Amino acid sequence: MQKVLRIALVVMTCLVIGYLSGMVTRESITTWYPTLIKPVFNPPNWIFAPVWTSLYIMMGVAGGLVWNKLDGNETLVKKAFLFFIIQLALNALWSLIFFKLHNLLLASIEVVLLLLMIFETYTQFKKIDKIAGLLLIPYLAWVSFATILTISIWYLN
Numbered sequence: 001m002q003k004v005l006r007i008a009l010v011v012m013t014c015l016v017i018g019y020l021s022g023m024v025t026r027e028s029i030t031t032w033y034p035t036l037i038k039p040v041f042n043p044p045n046w047i048f049a050p051v052w053t054s055l056y057i058m059m060g061v062a063g064g065l066v067w068n069k070l071d072g073n074e075t076l077v078k079k080a081f082l083f084f085i086i087q088l089a090l091n092a093l094w095s096l097i098f099f100k101l102h103n104l105l106l107a108s109i110e111v112v113l114l115l116l117m118i119f120e121t122y123t124q125f126k127k128i129d130k131i132a133g134l135l136l137i138p139y140l141a142w143v144s145f146a147t148i149l150t151i152s153i154w155y156l157n
Contacts, residue, residue: 003064003068006064006067006068007060007061007063007064007065007067007068008064009064010060010061010063010064010067011056011057011060011061011064012060013060013088014056014057014059014060014063014088015053015056015057015060017056017088017091017092018052018053018056020092021052021091021092021095021096022049022052022095024095024096024099024100025095025098025099028099028100028102029045029099032099032102033045033099036153036156036157037153037156037157038149038152038153038156039149039152039153039156041149041152042149042153051142054138055138055139055142058135058136058138058139059088059135059136059139061132061135062125062129062131062132062133062135062136063081063084063132065129065131065132065135066080066081066084066125066128066129066132067081068129069128069129073128076124076127076128077128079124080121080124080125080127080128083117083120083121083124084121084125086117087114087117087118087120087121090110090113090114090117091114093110094107094110094111094114094150097110098150104150104153104154104157105154107150107154108147108150108151108154111143111146111147111150111151112147114143114147115140115143115144115147118136118139118140118143119140121136122136122137122140
């Protein structure tokens with residue numbers, strides 16, 4: 001049962017981070033964001049909540065699976081989990097920089113750092129648990145897209 005609780009705890013933590021990030025974006029979505037010039041591939045606003053919710057759940061399950069491998073792999077798991085925590089913090093920071101501070105250049109730089117940190121988290125996770133690594137691939141793909149989108153919005157504005 002402890003293994004299920006660990007996974008649930010990490011999933012809930014990721015969802016709380018996502019919720020808090022959503023609160024930061026809420027006002028700007030209806031006021032500032034519509035005023036920006038966006039590329040033709042910009043998705044509709046309604047797609048972001050279900051995509052991010054799914055990604056936070058998969059991210060949390062991946063983190064929980066890795067946490068469950070602590071016995072016998074303490075050094076490797078702690079290193080991987082440190083990358084996981086850093087990327088989660090960078091994930092939340094992007095929302096603050098982009099939607100609260102309206103700093104498109106800094107958000108573009110930060111999202112590249114986030115993408116690199118997610119890739120490193122993926123690399124560490126797949127060494128510990130193959131499924132955990134696989135669960136991060138959609139997140140890696142979405143943030144790759146978000147990186148291109150963020151940089152494009154910065155460039156256009």
